[in-house]
Amino acid sequence: MRAGLLIRLVVFALLVAFLVNPEAFAFVFAPLASNGQPVIYNQGSLLDLTLNHLMIVLIATTLATLVAVGLAILVTRPFGAEFLPLSRSLANVGQTFPPVAVLALAVPMLGFGTAPTLVALFLYGLLPIFENTLTGLTGLRGPVTEAARGMGMTGLQRLTRVELPLALPVILAGVRLSTVISLATATIGSTVAARTLGEVIIAGLLSGNTAFVLQGGLIVGVLAVLIYDGLSAIERTLSRRIGQRARA
Amino acid sequence: MSTADIAGKARAPWMALDKLGVLIALIAVAGTVLPFAVFRANRIVLGEGLQIPFALEALPALVLGVLIALGIAIALMALSPLVKLVGGFVLLGALMILIGLAATGLIPPGDSFARVSPGAGFWVLVFAFALMVTDALARLRLGPWQRITILALVGAALGSLLWAGTFDDLSILKEYANRAPAFWAEARTHLVLAFGSVAIAIVAGVPLGIVLYRIRPLRAAVLNVLNIVQTIPSIALFGLLIAPLAWVAANVPGASAIGISGIGLAPAMVALFAYSLLPIVSNTLVGLVNVPETANDAARGMGMTDRQRLMGVELPLAFPVVLTGIRIVLVQNIGLATIAALIGGGGFGVFVFQGIGQTAMDLVLLGAVPTVALAFAAAVVLDALVEMASTRERAR
Missing domain, CATH: 1.10.3720.10 (MetI-like)
Structure with a gap:
């Protein structure tokens, strides 16, 4: 485990160093840029794009978490019980919608730019969190609630002191899934002119510059893996605290 | 047993209000008010939204209005899921046929540039009654073969509508015809x-x-x-x-x-x-x-x-x-x-x-x-x- 942590720290340090001073790494990508094409993305700062990308994901995931957990709490109370079967199948059906379609169909309502990306990320991020919160809240063992x-x-005390704390690791697993999906969807967001890291990859694809594609892909890939690992670590700590074994 | 329980039992089932039905009814009402179809003079200009009475001729508009009212009534009443399922499918079928009719009616004869697309109202109505169908299906707990059969029937119905040319004047099929x-x-x-x-x-x-x-x-x-x-x-x-x-x-x-x-x-x-x-x-x-x-x-x-x-x-x-x-x-x-x-x-x-x-x-x-x-x-x-x-x- 120690070695794993060390590798991740080194990767993170490299990522930060690359974002702050990309030109220093030009020698890595130089062999890929053929006939005089620029080696490092030059139509905007990589650091700005990364921060913007992360900001969009953060906003969308936070909103999605609030709404999804709220909805899941609602349908597991006696008042909203009538909505439970429907909401389960809606979450199931919703996941068959590809993110690209959600993204493209948000454009006519919101125009190009960050807005449709945020909406697509929010809608798509709802499903895993909602599903996991439902699992967490309905899967509690009878003796505990009894x-x-x-x-x-x-009812309120049971919710905030027993049900939610016990369901927290499962809810967090949903948030983690949702975050990783959002990171990916935000990348595609640059096809509708959101300023995210997808811009670098798509600029590379359009101009046939593999160096751009590789650096964009590497930044997004490394970010996704590091964030996924970080959230998994938080989950494990929480599970240990409430005395459950971590879910795989 | 509380008095509320007794009151609930004494009432006829159709008198009881379905909570989900209230939501579906609200969505359906919103869908009725929003533009049913969008007319554009050509493929990429901004469209003009047309509500049901302007998108359809008098008779089909009336039929759609009556059907939506019936659909809302079925949604609101605590009827058996089977009734809701059939009602939902009838409404969805009617919406599909009528959006095709609207497109055929709206495009001036001989005009190959004009485009008609389903408007927000159409999608919201479809969403409302798809909710009704989804809920009914979830409550019926159908077996695997029954679900596959329903899927096949829906697929066959949509396929025959497509084959019969119901949607041919809609913009999406004009895009298809071009490629x-x-x-x-x-x-x-x-x-x-x-x-x-x-x-x-x-x-x-x-x-x-x-x-x-x-x-x-x-x-x-x-x-x-x-x-x-x-x-x-x-x-x-x-x-x-x-x-x-x-x-x-x-x-x-x-x-x-x-x-x-x-x-x-x-x-x-x-x-x-x-x-x-x-x-x-x-x-x-x-x-x-x-x-x-x-x-x-x-x-x-x-x-x-x-x-x-x-x-x-x-x-x-x-x-x-x-x-x-x-x-x-x-x-x-x-x-x-x-x-x-x-x-x-x-x-x-x-x-x-x-x-x-x-x-x-x-x-x-x-x-x-x-x-x-x-x-x-x-x-x-x-x-x-x-x-x-x-x-x-x-x-x-």
């Missing part, structure tokens, strides 16, 4:  | 990409899962690597494969002859294959690990060899879990294959990205609608197969 009820806890 | 050969070529590419990559992943992934099951120390390392691949965003993975495949094409004799090159089908296929591996390998492993020890003991007691046990006991018992993995990747790859268009891999994504480029949303729809329909059908059929496989096993 004990809480026996202690005289009200 | 019918390209559409079918891209459809074939899309199917090859999605199904081909999954097929290769099954051939490679199931044996890999078996190897991991037998050789425990390998598990963590292999699964970690596959997990990292799964995490890399698709467009980045497509991009990262361009350089190595271009190198292979240039340096391995015969590689370019069999179609390997930096851009096009090859990197798309490799990337989709890479994405498919994790779910198939890990589901094979989980399925095998979960085979009850007693079943294995019994097989050993019968004198079965390791190989016989694998083929006769372990794999059949693990099959439903493996099939679940296949369902996940097939639906995922049908969607992901759209992105292959960005690296010249073809597929329905070609129309989506062309449409985005030309701000022609009907062209986007021409790519997106078949993709969604395909993914949806694959999900329904494979869910049903998974259910059949697991019930058959429980029965044994």
